[in-house]
Amino acid sequence: MDVGRESLVREAPLLEMHGIVKTFPGVRALGGVDLDVRAGEVHCLLGQNGAGKSTLIKVLAGAHQPDEGVIFWRGEQVRLSTPQAALGLGIATIYQELDLVAGLTVADNVFLGREQAQLGFVRPRELNRRAGELLTRLGHPEIRPGAEVGSLPAASQQMVSIARALSQDARLIIMDEPSAVLDNEEVERLFTVIRDLTAHDVAVVYISHRLEEIREIGDRITVLKDGRTVATGLPARETPTREVITLMTGRDIEYVFPERHHRPPATAEPVLEVDDLGLRGAFSDVSFTVRPGEIVGLAGLVGSGRSEILETVYGARRATSGTVRVGGRRLRPGDVGVAVAAGVGLAPEERKSQALLLGESVARNISISSLTRFARGGFLSGAAERDAAREQVSALEVRPADVTREVRTLSGGNQQKVVLARWLLRECRVLLLDEPTRGVDVGARSEIYALVRDLADRGVAVVVVSSEIPEVLGLADRVLVVAEGRVVAEEPAAALDEHRVLDLVMEGTSTHGVPVHEGDVA
DSSP states (O other), X not given: OOHHHHHHHTSOOSEEEEEEEEEETTEEEEEXXXXXXXXXXXXXXXXXXXXXXXXXXXXXXXXXXXXXXXXXXXXXXXXXXXXHHHHHHTEEEEOSSOOOOTTSBHHHHHTXXXXXXXXXXXOHHHHHHHXXXXXXXXXXXXXXXXXXXXXXXXXXXXXXXHHHHXXXXXXXXXXXXXXXXXXXXXXXXXXXXHHHHHHTTOEEEEEOSXXXXXXXXXXXXXXXXXXXXXXXXXXXXXXXXXXXXXXHHSSOOOOSOOOOSOOOOTTSOOSEEEEEEEETTTEEEEEEEEOTTOEEEEEOOTTSSHHHHHHHHHTSSOOSEEEEEETTEEOOTTOHHHHHHTTEEEEOSOHHHHTOOTTSBHHHHHHTTOGGGGEETTEEOHHHHHHHHHHHHHHHTOSSOOTTSBGGGSOHHHHHHHHHHHHHHHTOSEEEEESTTTTXXXXXXXXXXXXXXXXXXXXXXXXXXXXXXXXXXXXXXXEEEEETTEEEEEEEGGGOOHHHHHXXXXXXXXXXXXXXXXXXXX
């Protein structure tokens, strides 16, 4: 930190929260949280899923009212009674689950509720101009202000949400997992924006499970555990990773990948065969095989076509060319039911919107793909369904272990375990994992790594996609590097490192030039 920056963060806090308590029916989400944030700093808020981070930022955003505790803003005690009250003070929040209106334009979303009007009419040209300026400042001038925001990829939608916060002239911006859908280059652009903000005395509360990001962008750290502050004011760059993890979890955790106990023989027949698969406008000529017990990773940048490949193999998208075979049997394109019956399971990137029935119980979310096995004389046996779910909850250590609880109340890591439990119950032969640890804390992440390895050891063929290249290399036996919708390299994971993967991505991008367009696939 330079001298000017250091003097800024030594000043009196911009925000102070003391003894914040928040209780919901049957749950004490916050049991006494203290936090202070200074102008011009990046203050990183860390903790496992369920530690209270989300509840705390909703209190700060005016969405929840604390039962106890006081909040000071610029030295004066305040009551953040509504989100509008928080915005009025200069506190803006960018949630992990983006709250954009899909049917409106980018500019409309940036200035939603604050449109410029003259004689009662909204001035779209002015809105577009100002939105364009904000997006250019964010390093994304290619995002058109007039585009419908629902048509944009997730990374671009994230930038629109950040532009909205900038448009509100905020003095404190809360960023909840802002890098979860960004590739490495976009994360660096985001960090450039954050540094520009803090240079102008704007404070940032930054929440991330990626500890390497905390070291790069953070100034100080506050750690929550079980709804309480267990450490605050720690220097982000100097505090050892092991100390941070111990504070978050209450125990020592090796932040490494578990060892493989069994590796598939090279002579084993593949259980999954993908041959010249293509999806018009997304990818083409993708071929690979996966043997029982093998983990194959797909590495590449956001937008390279990795997720679309998994979804097409699963049948959620209808292939425009090529074939998928499981156990030698060709699957009908675009038919999820056929894929599931053949033993294919998918844990998608957006588990809340694509995998989970949030208002249903843990038991129903686990059993949903296996309901026929619980039918008794034409009726569903709820007792048998719950008993089977309890076995999976126990095996995967889902917490809390109540299978009647609504799945929406679980932390991100435990929700991901529920998705995996569904396919364990189904006894799938092929498991497709898209960003399996996105939004998952370090403790649950280690558990999911061990679970994936255990599944492979049992003979399940696993395909994993992750934006974190070290995660792909650490989990996989073999890696396919994907660039611009094509597989540009295939190597044993042990022969690669992060720099080599990025080199291959860049070589593939320059070779193919532009993404696959509608006429590129037969």
